[in-house]
Amino acid sequence: MDQLAQQLVNGLAWGSIYALIALGYTMVYGVLRLINFAHGDVYMVGAMSAFYLAHALGFAAAPSLPGFVIVMALSMVVCALLGALIERAAYRPLRRQPRWAMLTTAIGVSMLLEFGGQAVFGADPKFFPQLIESAPAFRIAGAVVTNIDLLIFTVSLLLMLGLRWFVYRTRAGMALRAVSVNVDAAALMGINVDTIIAMTFMIGSALAAAAGAMVGLRNPKIEPLMGLMPGIKAFVAAVLGGIGNFPGAVAGGLLMGVSETLVAAYISSTYRDAVAFVILIAVLLVRPTGLFGSVTVEKV
Amino acid sequence: MAFLELDACTLSFGGLTAVRDVSLAVDPGELVGVIGPNGAGKTTVFNLITGVYAPDRGTIRLNGQRIDGLAPHRITQRGIARTFQGIRLFPTMSAFDNVAVGYSPRAGHLLDAVLGTPRAAETRSRIGAECDALLKLFDLTERRDDAARTLSYGAQRRLEIARALATGPKVLLLDEPAAGTTPHEKTELMQRIRWLRDHFGLGILIIEHDMRMIMEMCERITVLDHGEVIAGGAPAAIRADARVIEAYLGPEQT
């Protein structure tokens, strides 16, 4: 029973990470109807830039919580800019092209980030500095929750609440929702669609960066291809929750984290990665709109 | 019993009833008009006939056999063809190929084509000739090899009808065939539609907003408003019908 609780804590920690990344997928899909293949690699850039920033700013030598927060915030800025750049350079020119064109380009950007990362950062893994030393924070139901896990839960929750406030309580957020529903109508209402889409990419990328930095703290071994699997899993999580649906992305992410942790613990660790694909196929075949998604009917 | 017959069909989307208790009949050689304000459910009726939707209640019969609930391609194979309110041609395919698609379900076997049998060659020349004949009928021979999306609006509308005819229908559904066309094109269209009716013995159902066209061409007219049939009969009767006038112009202000 202790083990189960512990696995649940682990699962929820990973689930929070997946949820943050999934939110980025879902946001971009909402406004562009694009599966941003490169998003998982932005998460990798987040971890990498946090790594370099930690060293450059001296926090690696003098670990501290505020130090980590600063590093994470800065890497969020870096990735927000990266996201905006990618959108502007690679996706915006293709808005009027058939769907497969943007999808193929997204694959290209993803490959560029991965192989470029290997060329620039070196293919060997790096070790994220221990900006916070892992220590048990408290026990619940026989499971130990470390301070790092607590940080992950807290930061994720704050970011998600912040996003929710932004989307539902600000004019920019309302504009985002409008663009998600009907791009052309939103444009006719005077909304600057280009700005909104760029903003969406920036926010999504920032969330991914936060996830990357926190993962660096929890699982210090980072390398240029680390975004591959989490990217796919987070995407599946977004689909599971209903692509385009924010609470769905969060729910999907948590479910994904918990189920793969439990499968790895109780069935076999070699099948851990397969869980995502099985869930993906199951969702697409049984309920493609996901748990919370809505069906859109094509008008004939 | 009529050749194509809708009997008290009702269709709802969630809480919205799009079509309620609608009955309609068309026989070969008849020109029947379907009119009504926007949103009255006219295209929905077409979608019901062609199998895009299945009615929640009521039946649709073709030559005595029920077709409601069948898949769209099966209904077309049984002899009902249509055009779309917003033109749905195959944009990058040539005019010739667009028409050829209409013949494709009846164009021999793929195995013959792969093996290169004489039957395949015969099919190719036969269908090629039929496509060219149809294109000629609709004054599209010059644009035979041009991509459909490069055609003028009027030419696209004609191509859509030509393509529908390629399926060899007994009943033809035209959804606003004159929308956006010039008066000259409309006159030509009316002549063409009458010719099709006479030459092929088709039953033709037309949705249109141009009253002059409807009144001149159609033998019978069915009027829809808010998903229900509010009037039906000869043009003269429809023109004078108080409910029809009210539906289009609003209630009398006294």
Add this chain to the structure above:
Amino acid sequence: MSGLAFMVRRNAPLALVLVGLGLLGVGLDRWLNAYYLQIVVLIGINIILAVSLNLINGITGQFSLGHAGFLAIGAYVSAATTRFAGLSSEAALPVALLAGGGAAAVAGLAVGIPTLRLRGDYLAIATLGFGEIIRVVILNTEAVGGARGMGGIPILAGFGSVYACAALCLVMIWRLVYSPRGTAFFAIREDEVAAAAMGIDTTRYKILAFTVGAFWAGLAGGLLAHFIGYLHTNSFTFLRSVEIVVMVVLGGLGSLTGCALAAAILTILPELLRFGAEYRMVIYSLLLIAIMLTRPSGLMGGREISWRSWSSTPAR
């Protein structure tokens, strides 16, 4: 003239080409430098892969990202056929190829049927998922070597067999889609609803496209297995699927001759880029992005290199 005589005359040019390729192959297999021979043979295999994927993606409009899965199944099944049946003569090759192609075709059916209702992005992701599942299953199958790979496959394929298959593949698919009935494939790509309204059973055509495409990919896998002599699942990842997609896109979605040309170019390119070492794949990705931004319609813009075709080919 009689039906048989007609068919003989119709297929004579193809037969001549096949014989010519066979003869050429005998010479090349023996005298061409092994490095160049490998590249040339690889071009042939990639042509089959590109053309078969084009049928699914470019012509029928079903954006599939899992082609490497069919390649893998064909490779492993055909290799298992010769390895475990103890066959090693050249005559065994057609049997192995058909076994591989057949198995892949079944997989194509298994993938195509459930994914029929899915559109665009969803279909792409589902096929990606299937491709990965296939790879992971093979990776965990000890009987075919699992993580160590499968070796000791008899070398039975060479220039002649590969290019003969490539010619057959190209001709078969060409005849399939550029026929009166074949216009239906293009119609489904252009507008599925309108296609159904024209009496086309879109489901059947989509399944057919998947099955035929998968068959040829599987056959190509068999050729690969019996040319290299060794298999490992690392060759059949999502990246491999992407490489094939890039060939189809570069050649122009829907253009059979275009993607064959692109397959040749993109097989040679990595060799030319060897000087770049670790930057090779970076250049490759930049190339992909550049193509999409400048000329997404590809080299041929959807047209075929052709002087004669039944109907007007899809113009852009």
